[in-house]
Amino acid sequence: xxxxxxxxxxxxxxxxxxxxxxxxxxxxxxxxxxxxxxxxxxxxxxxxxxxxxxxxxxxxxxxxxxxxxxxxxxxxxxxxxxxxxxxxxxxxxxxxxxxxxxxxxxxxxxxxxxxxxxxxxxxxxxxxxxxxxxxxxxxxxxxxxxxxxxxxxxxxxxxxxxxxxxxxxxxxxxxxxxxxxxxxxxxxxxxxxxxxxxxxxxxxxxxxxxxxxxxxxxxxxxxxxxxxxxxxxxxxxxxxxxxxxxxxxxxxxxxxxxxxxxxxxxxxxxxxx
Ligand SMILES: O=C(O)C(=O)C[C@H](O)C(=O)CO
Numbered sequence: 001x002x003x004x005x006x007x008x009x010x011x012x013x014x015x016x017x018x019x020x021x022x023x024x025x026x027x028x029x030x031x032x033x034x035x036x037x038x039x040x041x042x043x044x045x046x047x048x049x050x051x052x053x054x055x056x057x058x059x060x061x062x063x064x065x066x067x068x069x070x071x072x073x074x075x076x077x078x079x080x081x082x083x084x085x086x087x088x089x090x091x092x093x094x095x096x097x098x099x100x101x102x103x104x105x106x107x108x109x110x111x112x113x114x115x116x117x118x119x120x121x122x123x124x125x126x127x128x129x130x131x132x133x134x135x136x137x138x139x140x141x142x143x144x145x146x147x148x149x150x151x152x153x154x155x156x157x158x159x160x161x162x163x164x165x166x167x168x169x170x171x172x173x174x175x176x177x178x179x180x181x182x183x184x185x186x187x188x189x190x191x192x193x194x195x196x197x198x199x200x201x202x203x204x205x206x207x208x209x210x211x212x213x214x215x216x217x218x219x220x221x222x223x224x225x226x227x228x229x230x231x232x233x234x235x236x237x238x239x240x241x242x243x244x245x246x247x248x249x250x251x252x253x254x255x256x257x258x259x260x261x262x263x264x265x266x267x268x269x270x271x272x273x
Contacts, residue, residue, distance in 0.1 A: 002038040002047070002064035010238040013217045025216060026225050027232040030202075031120050036062055038123075043236045044172070044198035044256045047076070047125040050230075055117035058090055071111060077128035078106040079162060079175035080121055081252045083204040083230070087116020091134050101139045101177050101204075101250065103161040105168055107131040120230075122202050126256035128171040135168045137161040139177060148181075153244075154189045155181035164260035172256040179205075179250040187251060191215070191242035191273075192265040197257030199241055202232040203249055210247035215240060219272040240268050 008024050016024070027039050030050030036059060038049035053059040061072045069075060080089050082098040089096050089104050090113040096104055098119070106112055108128040114121050139159050148154030162168050162175040174197075178187055187201075203212050206229035216239045217223045225233060227243070235241040237257065 002040055002066055004066060005039060005041045005234070007042040008236060010218050013223055013239070014221045016223070021223055022225060025234045026227065027234065028228070030122070030232065031230050034059065038064060040064070040066055041198070041234050043234055045127050046198055046200060046254070046256050048200055048202070048232055049123040049125070051114045051121040051123060052084070053087065053114045053116055053119060058113040058115045060113040061123070072125070073106065073108055073110050073112065075108065075127060076125045077108050077132065077171055077173050078112060079124045079173050079254055080104040080106065081175070081177060082119055083122050083202070083252070084120030085116070085118030087114060087119020087121065089114055089121065096134070096136045098136070099138070103137040103175060103177065105132070105135045105162050105170060105173070105175070107133050108171070110134065122252055124173065124175060124200060124254035126172040130171055132169045132171065148184060148186065148189070150184070152186065152189060153184045154186035155184040156187060157181070160262065163262040170260055172260060174255040174260055174262055175252070177250060177252050180245060180248065182248060185244040186242065188242040190267060190270055191240040192267045193238060193240055194255070194265040195237050196259055196264060197255040198237055199235045199253060199255045200232055201235070201241060201243070202252040203227050203243075204229060204252065205248065205250045206245065207247050210245060210249065212243045212245045212249055214243040219268045222273060
């Protein structure tokens with residue numbers, strides 16, 4: 001089952017109702033036991049999905065009709081992050097174990113399935129013209145980038161899995177995980193945009209009664225979404241993306257578009273907000 005979302009114009013965010021904003025940018029129903037649920041956004045043709053094998057044996061990545069393909073990765077590449085308990089991603093039947101917040105990259109042309117009771121796999125896919133192999137990223141083996149400061153309540157660790165020059169190659173996809181330090185609240189502060197790429201954040205590790213206030217829109221006319229655990233937000237290339245949590249959280253960030261250069265971003269000064 002795959003829902004399709006159309007691309008949107010910057011000005012429309014300013015006048016959208018709360019329900020319209022949520023319907024366009026928030027993805028709130030990705031994870032269901034024994035299912036793969038997907039959303040196709042026309043923003044850089046990214047697909048985001050949730051796969052929850054739930055002890056049912058291997059759960060294969062299906063091929064939604066909208067892809068008009070023999071199999072899901074016929075013309076696509078895939079990023080995977082496990083946001084649940086331990087599990088395995090099977091690539092052409094070869095198992096790769098992923099613990100909580102570990103990630104994987106699967107290049108074009110391969111067949112993928114998922115296994116593990118308690119595992120919840122978050123998937124992000126972009127169009128691909130070449131096969132860049134398979135890689136597994138264990139969060140505790142990746143050197144984090146330390147960001148933020150205590151005065152700004154923004155201390156966090158950014159783990160880069162697929163991120164362009166110096167990282168594992170990809171056609172379009174960039175992928176990683178950011179974990180907010182205890183006592184801090186902000187991600188991506190000061191914020192930025194990147195005119196050449198779309199970005200999607202999947203918020204995870206939030207308590208049931210916690211929320212992230214996610215900021216989106218053009219800098220001078222931002223809006224917000226209240227986001228729960230396991231929900232994702234689509235940021236078109238014109239939109240800032242930043243958030244503050246009411247409790248501890250982490251998020252998976254993923255981008256696709258014109259280039260794979262993580263450092264190619266357009267900072268937004270706080271004075272512009
Ligand atoms: O906390 C942060 O800062 C991030 O994680 C930033 C994301 O990686 C991002 O938005 C990259 O464009």
